[in-house]
Ligand SMILES: Cc1cc2nc3c(=O)[nH]c(=O)nc-3n(C[C@H](O)[C@H](O)[C@H](O)COP(=O)(O)OP(=O)(O)OC[C@H]3O[C@@H](n4cnc5c(N)ncnc54)[C@H](O)[C@@H]3O)c2cc1C
């Protein structure tokens with residue numbers, strides 16, 4: 404690991420000043436330290452933000468508000484989460500391991516980097532780690548890679564389960580930086596790889612995620628997160644689907660869906676949502692949504708199975724959401 408300076412931020416102003424001057428925030432450290440050990444990441448200056456007052460979980464009239472420093476386990480166990488949006492607890496509990504969830508923060512979870520094996524192999528070409536070097540996955544081992552949102556320069560999937568659930572639920576982020584405060588949809592945090600896969604998110608240099616705001620309301624009662632993975636714990640999604648339904652008189656009023664493990668960003672399934680809106684609750688509507696989910700999917704040499712798996716996972720997640728409540 405290369406040497407680095409370490410600073411503990413006294414308050415938010417101190418953190419933002421350090422962030423604007425090139426300091427790199429560290430929260431739980433569960434992924435940044437790993438990447439530094441492997442020398443995939445080489446920050447020269449770490450800014451510990453754990454002392455900042457950003458750990459609250461609270462409800463307002465319109466939102467469940469989650470501080471960026473709240474730990475995954477805390478959010479999953481909080482009564483406000485259980486009451487206002489239990490699907491978030493499900494998505495959090497399906498991620499990582501109990502030890503990691505105790506340490507890992509919500510902000511860090513949303514900012515985690517891809518799990519493509521070549522990204523961590525310093526001698527492999529990887530446009531994300533070394534722009535312009537190529538992509539070893541496109542003609543390499545790519546069973547775990549994306550079928551949606553890929554480019555000729557990168558095909559890695561976005562890894563966060565939480566982000567998938569938040570994108571489905573139209574959650575927003577409040578961030579602060581040198582230019583002040585702004586709020587925007589979680590979906591807009593993530594950039595498609597295009598020809599600049601090393602640019603992964605839309606935060607300005609030094610911007611700090613302060614809190615996540617999850618709308619309360621119609622989608623809480625019938626919402627589930629279904630994750631398919633190679634083993635039942637301590638494993639990223641092969642395919643996952645967050646499905647939330649607003650059901651009135653056995654009719655699907657509106658639907659919100661997003662998928663993980665298949666896209667280069669958390670993938671909102673808008674065509675599936677359109678296929679469900681106004682339909683009677685039942686397997687016919689779910690099948691149409693499953694078919695719509697795979698529209699535009701472009702498998703690589705090793706991951707053709709993800710098309711059918713996404714279709715089926717969408718149907719199953721909708722069946723589960725339809726029964727919940
Ligand atoms: C073995 C293993 C298995 C895992 N499995 C899963 C899984 O199945 N599903 C899943 O979703 N995740 C999984 N994870 C990822 C895990 O959830 C993340 O490591 C964790 O959430 C990161 O949080 P952290 O606080 O430790 O982040 P850190 O390591 O401290 O930081 C990560 C990044 O976020 C930035 N950052 C942190 N906080 C902020 C903030 N407030 N504002 C702006 N930038 C910030 C840091 O600068 C850094 O770039 C796994 C991790 C490991 C190691």
Ligand code: SF4
Nearest residue numbers: 519529538557558559
């Ligand atoms: S898929 Fe992306 S992260 Fe993986 S080797 Fe290619 S460029 Fe790198």
